[in-house]
Amino acid sequence: MMLSLNNLQNIIYNPVIPYFFFFPDQLDPGTLIVIRGHVPSDVDLQYGSSVKPRADVAFHFNPRFKRAGCIVCNTLINFFFGREEITYDTPFKREKSFFFFIMVLKDKFQVPKSGTPFFFCIFPSNRGDISKIVPRTVYFFFKDSTVNHSLTCTKIPPMNYVSKSLPFFFFLNTPMGPGRTVVVKGEVFFFSKSFNFFFLAGKSKDIALHLNPRLNIKAFIRNSFLQESWGEEERNITSFPFSPGMYFEMIIYCDVREFKVAVNGVHSLEYKHRFKELSSIDTLEINGDIHLVEVRSW
Secondary structure: OOOOOEEEEEEOOOOOOOOOEEOOOOOOOOHHHHHEEEEOOEEEEEOOOOOOOOEEEEEEEEEEEEOOOOEEEEEEEEEEEEEOOOEEEOOOOOOEEEEEEEEOOOOOEEEOOOOOOEEEEEEEOOOOOOHHOOOOOOEOOOOOOOOOOOOOOEEEEOOOOOOOOOOOEEEEOOOOOOEEEEEEEEEEOOOOEEEEEEEEEOOOOEEEEEEEEOOOOOEEEEEEOOOOOOOOOOOOOOOOOOOOOOEEEEEEEEEEHHHHEOOOOEEEEEEOOOOHHHHEEEEEEEEEEEEEEEEEOO
């Protein structure tokens, strides 16, 4: 996924392990927690810094290396862990550097796979609204304290997490044309079947670009509606970039000859312009089975 490191806050380098990282501000939905190091670690988001007795843990993220290796996610409430959620699709390797970030959403934590539109951990919060976590602590613990390590932890401020009701009409501040970019941020519902993005030429009924992810058949449909008729659908794609429950940031970039679309920083498709009067495209309509968070253009 695309990640800007220009607005990092509270950067901690090479802390002594075990280490507690305290967030000075409320842990708001949209916050990113970035973690880099040279040895695998346990990571807990705790409600307090106490170890004995153990404080509640909102999110326990635990890479393990026995046999094939896995990642275990859990929550600790009143000294008891809940049911473990285990994934065996893990990027962590013994004695290898790692980089990952935890995405804080309103009712869950997500840990994306670096450089892909997918996640290797989506963990719901048993405490409901994440923003109620007070105090806010990240706790690191290396089981082998003799191993040399280098750890960096930081917080990226939250994005504008204002929900948009659907259908939603976004009016471009300047008309479409080469170099123009539109970014859509949202979450796919777990029951989602499909959702739609329509780029409209406001003074006509033409749809310059229709983007239609269909989760039930894992197809990313593209088409145009010109002169009161649909054209030929385009479906070819290397990999389907959406999955139930995922957070996404989709970038639509207008080039001279085509639209280019990326999802979570990974290029997905190109769509050659069928509607030639690009400056007439002034509206984006969004509807379907998603929780729309934010739309921006420049």
